[in-house]
Structures are given as C-alpha cells and as structure tokens.
Amino acid sequence: MTEEYAHGTNPIFLIDKIVRTKIYACVYYKEKCFALDAKTIIDKAVELKCIGGTCGGSKKPTAFLCLLLKLLKISPEREIVQKYIESNYKYLRALGCMYLRLVGKPDDIYLTLESLYNDYCKLRIKLPDGSFSTTYMDEFVDDLLVKDIYLETVLPKIPKRHTLEDNEGLEPRVSVLDGELTFVDGDLEEEQFPDSSSIGRSKKKAKLGEGGQNPQKAPAPESDEYWINLRKQLGLAPVKEPNK
Amino acid sequence: MDAYHKEKGKKVERYRPGKAPAWAAEAEEEKDDNKNFKTIQKVSTTTSINFSIPSQIPKALIDTLPQATPILKPTISETRLYPEEEYTPQSSQTIRTKPTFVSKNKRATHIEREIREQEQEEILKQLKDIQEEKKTRTKVIVAEAILKEEIGNISDDIESSSDEDYTAEEFILWKVREIKRIMRDKEEKEKREKDIKEMERRRALSDWERREEDKVLGNDESAKPVKQKILYMQKYYNKGIFYQERDEHGKLPEIFMRDYNAPVEGDFDKSTLPKILQKRRGDFGKKGQSKYTHLTNEDTTNFDPMYMPEAELMMKQQMKCAGYKSMNKFDA
Numbered sequence: 001m002t003e004e005y006a007h008g009t010n011p012i013f014l015i016d017k018i019v020r021t022k023i024y025a026c027v028y029y030k031e032k033c034f035a036l037d038a039k040t041i042i043d044k045a046v047e048l049k050c051i052g053g054t055c056g057g058s059k060k061p062t063a064f065l066c067l068l069l070k071l072l073k074i075s076p077e078r079e080i081v082q083k084y085i086e087s088n089y090k091y092l093r094a095l096g097c098m099y100l101r102l103v104g105k106p107d108d109i110y111l112t113l114e115s116l117y118n119d120y121c122k123l124r125i126k127l128p129d130g131s132f133s134t135t136y137m138d139e140f141v142d143d144l145l146v147k148d149i150y151l152e153t154v155l156p157k158i159p160k161r162h163t164l165e166d167n168e169g170l171e172p173r174v175s176v177l178d179g180e181l182t183f184v185d186g187d188l189e190e191e192q193f194p195d196s197s198s199i200g201r202s203k204k205k206a207k208l209g210e211g212g213q214n215p216q217k218a219p220a221p222e223s224d225e226y227w228i229n230l231r232k233q234l235g236l237a238p239v240k241e242p243n244k
Numbered sequence: 245m246d247a248y249h250k251e252k253g254k255k256v257e258r259y260r261p262g263k264a265p266a267w268a269a270e271a272e273e274e275k276d277d278n279k280n281f282k283t284i285q286k287v288s289t290t291t292s293i294n295f296s297i298p299s300q301i302p303k304a305l306i307d308t309l310p311q312a313t314p315i316l317k318p319t320i321s322e323t324r325l326y327p328e329e330e331y332t333p334q335s336s337q338t339i340r341t342k343p344t345f346v347s348k349n350k351r352a353t354h355i356e357r358e359i360r361e362q363e364q365e366e367i368l369k370q371l372k373d374i375q376e377e378k379k380t381r382t383k384v385i386v387a388e389a390i391l392k393e394e395i396g397n398i399s400d401d402i403e404s405s406s407d408e409d410y411t412a413e414e415f416i417l418w419k420v421r422e423i424k425r426i427m428r429d430k431e432e433k434e435k436r437e438k439d440i441k442e443m444e445r446r447r448a449l450s451d452w453e454r455r456e457e458d459k460v461l462g463n464d465e466s467a468k469p470v471k472q473k474i475l476y477m478q479k480y481y482n483k484g485i486f487y488q489e490r491d492e493h494g495k496l497p498e499i500f501m502r503d504y505n506a507p508v509e510g511d512f513d514k515s516t517l518p519k520i521l522q523k524r525r526g527d528f529g530k531k532g533q534s535k536y537t538h539l540t541n542e543d544t545t546n547f548d549p550m551y552m553p554e555a556e557l558m559m560k561q562q563m564k565c566a567g568y569k570s571m572n573k574f575d576a
Contacts, residue, residue: 090409117422117425120409120410120414120415120417120418120421121409121410122409122414136414136417136418136421138418138421138422138425139421142425162433162436173429175422175425175426176422177419177422177423177426178426224412231410231415236410236415
C-alpha cells in the first residue's frame with residue numbers, strides 16, 4: 001500500500017463524493033482528524049464508540065467514516081495496516097479491515113479478513129436512522145467480503161473466492177469448525193440447526209459437535225471444562241468465569 | 245321700543261364697564277320696570293363689599309356653609325395664585341392652617357411613585373426567577389437525556405475488546421453464525437459444480453440429441469409460435485423489445501407469444517385488386533395517398549444476369565472495404 005494510488009485513482013475517491021463532502025463538512029473531521037498520521041490515528045480509533053456509515057436526515061457521517069477517509073488520505077503501509085488489524089482494540093481492528101477491503105489486493109483481502117472470522121467480539125453499529133444495533137466482528141468482516149455497498153461506501157469489486165482459487169491458486173478457506181462439521185456432516189440438518197434456535201436461550205440445551213477426534217473422552221458440553229478446552233484448541237482467549 | 249334702539253341713529257359712544265351709557269338715564273325715566281333691576285344690582289354690590297356674619301351665629305354652623313365658608317386645608321397639590329384676602333373675603337372668619345413646606349421625598353405623590361416602582365421591580369424579579377427556573381429545568385432535562393443515552397450506549401461493554409466480549413454465550417452464537425456461513429459457502433459451491441456438470445454434459449451431446457432434449461425441455465425453436473406468411477402489402481408490426489421478461493421456467497406469458505402479424509379485419513390479399521386500388525391500408529380515396537406500395541416495388545437492382553457485373557471485379561472492390569483484409573486469416 002505504499003503506492004499513492006489505489007485501483008488507479010486517489011484512494012479518497014473510493015468514498016463517494018457526496019459522503020466525502022459531508023465528511024469534510026463535519027465537525028469531528030475538522031476538529032479531531034486534523035494533522036493525524038498513521039500513529040496518532042490509533043488514539044482516535046481506540047476512542048471510537050461505534051462503527052457506522054451516515055445517519056439521520058442530514059446523513060451525518062460517523063466518526064468511523066471520518067477516520068476511514070483520513071486513513072485513505074494517509075495511505076499507511078501494508079505492515080502498519082496489519083498492525084491495526086492485529087491490535088487489541090476492536091474498533092481499530094474494524095477500521096483496519098475496512099481500509100484493507102477498500103485498497104487491498106483481492107487475495108490479500110481474503111486471507112487477512114478471513115482470519116477475523118474467528119473473532120466474535122461485539123461491535124456497536126450506528127444504523128442510518130441513528131439508532132444503535134449490535135453486530136459482531138465476524139459478521140462485519142463477512143459483510144465486507146460479501147456485500148457490494150456497506151456503511152455508505154461502495155466496496156471495490158473483488159473476484160469471487162472460487163475464481164481466485166481456480167486461477168490464482170488461493171488456498172480454499174478452512175474454518176476452525178471444519179473438523180467438527182465433517183464429523184456431524186450427515187446429520188448436519190437434523191442436529192445443528194434445531195440447536196441454533198435453542199442456543200441463545202440455554203447453554204445446557206445447546207448441543208454441539210463433540211470435539212472431533214475423540215468424542216468419548218471429551219467432557220460434556222455442559223461443563224466449563226469443555227468450553228475451556230475448545231477455546232484452547234481454537235487458539236482463543238480463555239473464557240471469563242461466569243458470575244456466581 | 246327701548247332706549248337702545250332709539251339711540252341707533254346717533255353716534256355710538258364707547259362702552260366702558262361700570263359707567264352707564266348716556267341713554268341709560270332716559271331709559272330709566274321711560275321704564276319703571278328697570279328700577280327693580282337697578283336696586284338688585286346695588287344690593288349685590290353692597291353685599292359683595294360689606295359681607296359680614298353676625299357674631300351670634302355659632303362657628304360650627306359657619307363651617308358647614310358651603311358657599312360662605314370654603315374649607316381651606318393646606319394640601320400639597322393646591323396652588324394659590326392669589327392672596328387669600330382677595331379671593332375669599334370671608335376667610336378672616338375661618339380657621340386657617342399655615343401652609344407648610346413638605347420636602348420632595350415626603351410628598352404623597354413621591355411615595356406613591358416609589359411604591360409603584362417597587363411593585364414593578366418585584367414583578368420583573370418574579371419573571372426573571374421564572375425564566376431562570378425554566379432554564380435550569382430544561383438543562384436538567386437535557387442532562388438527563390444525555391446521561392440516559394450514554395448509559396444506554398455504554399452500559400454493556402468496553403470499547404477495547406476485552407475478555408468480557410468473549411463469553412461462552414457469545415461463543416455459541418458465533419458458532420451458529422460460522423456454521424451458517426460454512427453452509428452458505430457449501431451450497432454455493434454445490435450449485436456452481438452442478439451448473440458446470442450440466443454444461444459439460446450438454447457439450448458432450450450430439451446435435452440431434454441436444455435438439456431432442458430441447459424439445460423435451462421446451463426451449464427450442466419448436467416452442468416458438470408458428471408464424472404465418474404475411475400477405476401482399478399487409479401492414480407489418482415489429483415485435484419490439486419490451487415485455488420480454490420470462491418467468492422462472494424461462495417462458496413468456498401467453499399473451500406475448502401471439503403473432504402480431506396475423507392478418508386482421510381489413511387485411512386481404514391486395515394482389516387480386518387492380519393496380520389503381522393497390523394502396524396502403526387507410527390510404528385509399530384520400531388526397532394524401534401515396535403512390536408507393538411496398539419496398540420491393542422500388543428496388544432498382546437489375547437482376548438480369550446479362551447485366552450482372554463481373555464477380556472478380558466485385559470481389560476486388562469488396563476487399564477494399566473495412567473488415568475484409570483478414571477475412572481468410574485464421575491465425576492470430
């Protein structure tokens with residue numbers, strides 16, 4: 001991303017003219033985004049409270065969008081963007097992802113963003129009517145990969161994953177759940193989807209695939225031990241102790 | 245006739261108040277009635293000068309007499325223009341108070357004004373208080389609303405992704421989402437593979453087999469409506485490009501499958517008519533009728549082989565036109 005141009009144009013043109021004008025006119029951009037660089041923008045991104053496009057009758061841009069435009073202006077290097085995406089702060093991560101989706105190369109986008117499919121931290125999203133809703137990092141990333149327009153931004157066309165797999169030798173995506181799914185593959189319709197409806201309500205009722213390789217030895221899904229083990233396998237942070 | 249009118253013819257003397265005119269004496273002599281008037285006048289003058297109240301009348305009674313004894317109380321507002329002796333000759337008998345000077349800030353008007361001002365000030369103060377209260381109340385309401393919003397927004401989670409985001413419940417939800425995503429990708433892949441398979445299978449078929457299959461599927465030429473040959477000089481309708489949307493089975497609605505050029509009333513074979521009657525539809529008998537009937541009638545090409553140009557020359561000419569240079573070159 002050292003190149004000055006993304007997709008043959010100035011990167012700021014990736015945000016529509018109308019939205020861009022609104023961003024330039026908005027107070028947050030004028031006040032907080034002045035003279036930011038790749039390092040100081042981190043402070044602003046950490047302070048973010050939500051992601052979102054524009055909202056309200058006057059289509060006021062969110063701070064997220066302002067910072068995105070600023071990032072497009074700064075055009076940080078690919079390594080720096082990688083640092084953003086790997087950071088501990090979820091809104092900085094989201095910003096980095098969105099930026100990479102806008103200016104990155106297709107295979108790079110797929111590989112980098114798909115790594116965040118395993119990140120299920122909550123994100124607050126500001127809807128166009130000004131209300132808030134909850135989304136998750138994995139959903140956010142999925143929207144970035146699947147949708148054409150997201151958060152008032154036209155996402156540049158990238159080839160479908162399978163064409164890249166066929167033509168450019170991109171490895172097929174491997175989900176962390178693939179092992180489990182193949183185990184219950186035959187009964188997927190019967191077992192997994194009825195569960196999904198009851199999952200939100202009770203932890204006990206949720207029946208999940210029994211840890212791939214040795215189902216007999218694995219602890220029952222009811223116990224905390226099961227979850228800790230599973231998370232360890234997936235390489236995720238340990239579960240916080242439930243309130244007692 | 246009175247004295248005045250008698251004197252009319254003479255030179256009029258100047259009238260001076262208090263002095264009787266020259267004709268007055270004559271008039272007195274002439275009219276006795278006027279005597280009474282004179283006496284009354286006399287009396288009135290005497291009373292005005294020598295007015296005195298008898299000493300035996302009690303003082304209180306005198307006070308009650310309205311005309312004779314006007315009550316003179318020294319009020320602040322009263323202003324005396326004339327000396328009292330001149331104005332009220334009888335006042336020597338009434339009790340007169342000495343007019344005293346009242347300083348400006350002790351006068352009744354002044355006090356009244358002060359009271360009025362105070363009242364106004366109080367009212368203004370009250371209005372101000374009400375406004376202040378309103379202001380503070382709105383401030384409180386706004387502050388409450390902001391607080392509520394903030395609490396609503398930031399109640400549940402912390403901005404940096406901490407362990408609080410990664411609870412077991414969230415993990416289950418994520419798992420559902422991930423499985424759905426995997427399923428979606430899988431379905432897409434299956435559909436794609438199915439399409440490719442179908443395509444390859446059809447490519448492998450012979451032409452005859454493919455035609456037969458089309459017949460079965462109903463998406464070949466045979467499915468199209470049979471067109472009637474149009475009559476001599478029949479009006480032609482183009483199908484147009486609109487209303488060509490097909491349903492999910494790839495078929496047009498019946499109404500759009502109809503033949504637009506089927507002859508209707510008024511369309512008959514005009515070749516049987518004499519030449520003079522061979523006019524375009526609706527043209528016959530009109531002033532503006534056209535002599536042109538149909539395009540082939542106007543074609544001036546000489547189809548006689550005698551007059552055909554040489555094929556070689558034609559080809560040479562044609563090769564000069566665009567797009568013919570690499571006509572027979574198949575290599576890249």
